[in-house]
Amino acid sequence: MSWNGIIVTAIAFAAGTLSAAYLTPHGPAPDMVQLEVDGKLLSVAINEVTVADWQACVDDGACESITSAKANAANLPLTGVNWFDVQTYISWRNARDDRTFRLPTLAEWSDISGKKTPIKRKLLFDDPRMAWAAAYGQEETPRGPVRVQGAWSRTADGVNDLEGNVWEWTASCSDPKGDPNRCPAMHVMGAHDAVLSVFVRNPASGGCTSGTPPTHVGFRLVE
């Protein structure tokens, strides 16, 4: 390592502001943007993980062949994966590419999307005893089939589809004090925050007695 490299690494350890990406020999991964997120520099994937990405894992024998991956075109975002599928993929990918990819936390995701205080329509009910019904009809849930990358939205930083119809798994447990590795339900982020059981691959559509669940669930990598 060069003298400059040693200084950079020393500063990194001291200040704790640089992400692990800068400590690897490879530098930031392709198709990622470097953003200041939650007080540190984070490498964020421009797009959600695709069917083609998943298929590479399947071909390697590490990931299961899943229905939605077979149904959708290779360049479409991958959907129909549960928490366990995502962990399997990330382990395989990190092993193959010698990287430290992971899911963003709820806080990181919110920062990346830039929506710190979501604009809400007036609540239907003010009475705290009616809190269970107050947000009815507020959540605008994009519906319909999975669309090509960039079809939904692009932030100023160049991150695609944070507001599309594919919700993204986060590393944050529904119980903030829970251990993320032993958590029954995790936050999934998209047009609105939702919580999904770790086993669910396809959130139910259209039948909730109140509130609207995510349309599809997929994921995005950060490092």
Added chain:
Amino acid sequence: MSQFLSQVGPVLSRRGLLAAATITAAATLTIPSVAEEATDISKLPRVKQALVLPPFLPVHDQVAKGGPKIVEVTLNIQEKKLVIDDEGTELWALTFHGSVPGPMIVVHEGDYVEVTLRNLPDNVMEHNVDFHSATGGLGGGALTKVLPGEQTILRWKAIKPGVFVYHCAPEGIMIPYHVVHGMNGAVMVLPRDGLKDAQGKPFTYDKAYFIGEQDFYVPRDAEGNFKKYEVPGENMSDALEVMKTLTPTHVVFNGAKGALTGDNALKAKVGETVLFIHAQANRDSRPHLIGGHGDIVWETGSFNDVPATNLETWFIRGGSAGAMLYTFKQPGIYAYVNHNLIEAVMLGATGHVVVEGEWNDDLMMQVMKPSPIPA
């Protein structure tokens, strides 16, 4: 036509003749019927009823003002492409007046309904209409067959109070095909002195909603995706295969999954009495108001019968309509569902009711918020 008649059965059987003889011998008819009076129809007042899109009912009096009338309605048949769920699934629907279900007609017992049925020129199929509330002529189906570009006028007398289905019934295999492609609606024939509760006391409703439940049978391709077609009727052979399984791909209210939710949710206020009319022209259903009850329920839709009271769930026989009354006691969100919950959640048979008002702790209170179980 002949295929349908063979199912009705030969009227001139020995059994039929014997039955006819018995009635003639009895002389006294025990059920007094409005149909017995001969009316000079030419002297009756005429009113036009402006039909409205479901889930709403046309403007009407609950207690009839004045004597019997001739109520004129126009039904324009439109074959149109609809999107029936949130995945973009399309269906070439056959509709009365552009909606699934067709609009509700409201009259009183003793009124006459004069229907102008138009098969609009852009349509490709023959249509007709069978009113379950009418008498004779296969419900009117025999006398209302119209080709695209034609119209016909049928007048029928409303002799039985209740809620009744109407549907298209052209011939043979077209009967189920048209009905499960959206071609059905309902009629309400109110008693002239309005509705009465189980004790025989008259009451009025503040609002009324018509929920038409529809089972759709959409064919899938080899990959399991719903197929799309270019023109009405193109799906015929594929659709018949799905229909034969008797298992719908969609069971929806007001023509599409989610049609009565979000901005289109039904509305009410605490203290309001709401009439919910539920029609299913083809298949059984069991409506349930989550968070509420059926205070007064005419499950079979016959207003002369004493209604059931305080039901959790009621049964709508396929091929019929029923009516339920509820006075809301709590504000919030209610879900009105077909309580086969697979059909409600997975196939689309869910609507919502948003109710304003004051919460009543006496009826329900969260005594302890969800919190960790103490050690």
